[in-house]
Amino acid sequence: MRDHYEVLGITIHASVEEVRSAFRKVAREHHPDVSSAESSVEVFLLAKEAYECLSDPDRRRTYDQTLAHQRKIDQNRRMGDERTRRRVQMASEDRVTSADVLRMTMLLNSHRFREAEAVARQVLRIDGRSAQAYATLAEAAKVRGDLDSAARYFAFAAQYAPDNRVYRERSVQAQEALDRRHASSHPDQMQRNAPIAVGAGVFVVLASSLYVVLAAEPPAFPSVKPIAAWPLSLVFMLLIAGLSVGVSLSIGGFLDVYDANRGSAVMRVPPATALGAVAAVNFWVALAFYVLVGATQNAFNASMSRLMGGVAAALFVLTLAAWNLSSEAAFQTFLWGGNLLYIAAAVGWFVADSLKR
Numbered sequence: 001m002r003d004h005y006e007v008l009g010i011t012i013h014a015s016v017e018e019v020r021s022a023f024r025k026v027a028r029e030h031h032p033d034v035s036s037a038e039s040s041v042e043v044f045l046l047a048k049e050a051y052e053c054l055s056d057p058d059r060r061r062t063y064d065q066t067l068a069h070q071r072k073i074d075q076n077r078r079m080g081d082e083r084t085r086r087r088v089q090m091a092s093e094d095r096v097t098s099a100d101v102l103r104m105t106m107l108l109n110s111h112r113f114r115e116a117e118a119v120a121r122q123v124l125r126i127d128g129r130s131a132q133a134y135a136t137l138a139e140a141a142k143v144r145g146d147l148d149s150a151a152r153y154f155a156f157a158a159q160y161a162p163d164n165r166v167y168r169e170r171s172v173q174a175q176e177a178l179d180r181r182h183a184s185s186h187p188d189q190m191q192r193n194a195p196i197a198v199g200a201g202v203f204v205v206l207a208s209s210l211y212v213v214l215a216a217e218p219p220a221f222p223s224v225k226p227i228a229a230w231p232l233s234l235v236f237m238l239l240i241a242g243l244s245v246g247v248s249l250s251i252g253g254f255l256d257v258y259d260a261n262r263g264s265a266v267m268r269v270p271p272a273t274a275l276g277a278v279a280a281v282n283f284w285v286a287l288a289f290y291v292l293v294g295a296t297q298n299a300f301n302a303s304m305s306r307l308m309g310g311v312a313a314a315l316f317v318l319t320l321a322a323w324n325l326s327s328e329a330a331f332q333t334f335l336w337g338g339n340l341l342y343i344a345a346a347v348g349w350f351v352a353d354s355l356k357r
Contacts, residue, residue: 003067004050016055023051104136111271113140113297131161143271145256145301147178177257194252201248205314208237209321216325226336229329234322241318242341245310246348256303258353276346283311283338307349311341
């Protein structure tokens with residue numbers, strides 16, 4: 001309900017003359033002798049009551065005190081309603097948190113790392129001790145090759161869930177991988193190893209291609225349509241070239257610690273494992289999958305990018321070598337040769353990294 005000041009359209013500090021002037025203005029428009037509208041009667045009576053109260057100093061003083069008290073009561077009620085609303089909202093958010101934990105896991109398993117990180121940070125704003133949220137951030141950081149962040153987040157996850165053995169193991173593993181990276185990334189050592197290792201890798205790939213050309217063997221698998229034009233020498237040279245790519249890049253310091261890409265505390269299948277499985281079926285599909293996820297989810301990993309690039313370069317050279325046998329052999333090499341190259345390169349990476357320990 002409007003108070004007397006609102007009825008007359010004046011402020012609480014209005015003078016007696018302003019009160020009188022405001023009442024006259026209402027009366028000229030709504031007095032029963034002037035207006036026959038039913039609503040005008042109520043407006044005029046309210047204005048008359050307001051004028052009689054506010055034009056009398058004693059009545060106005062009592063009314064102002066009552067009005068101030070009522071406004072204070074209304075303000076307290078609004079503040080109480082706001083606090084209640086906030087408590088309900090916070091309780092609702094707390095209930096959502098358990099569902100968000102499940103959502104984080106689902107997003108990670110579908111390789112939607114950007115969204116998983118966003119949900120994890122939202123959960124941490126509500127509960128700063130959520131071990132699952134820290135583990136999610138650690139997994140996303142590990143996918144990108146950010147071992148510093150991965151080790152830190154896994155440490156938080158293990159701290160806030162001390163009974164979780166997996167978090168403890170991943171925390172130790174991430175820290176060990178980080179320590180090994182620092183130990184093997186000395187600038188002087190990399191400067192010495194990189195040219196020699198890459199040069200040796202390029203030499204092996206070129207020598208393998210040359211052997212395929214000079215051997216000029218007949219097809220060894222005529223009944224297997226996808227590789228019907230492949231000679232046996234091409235299979236062996238693909239494996240040798242792949243091994244040389246993995247070994248040379250690892251020794252040259254272009255690939256991270258192999259253990260950094262192994263295992264997961266949250267995901268059923270780590271991205272590196274999934275990528276290897278797809279590459280075993282078709283390298284180009286794996287490459288397209290890697291580029292798509294990396295571009296959309298901020299998930300490019302420097303080591304994996306270099307490994308994929310090395311395999312693609314070796315495949316191009318061996319495809320040219322196969323062209324000297326036949327166009328069919330070249331096409332089949334380009335289409336399926338990456339499968340063997342990638343698997344062999346991953347094995348070479350693992351072997352070289354193990355020898356560096």
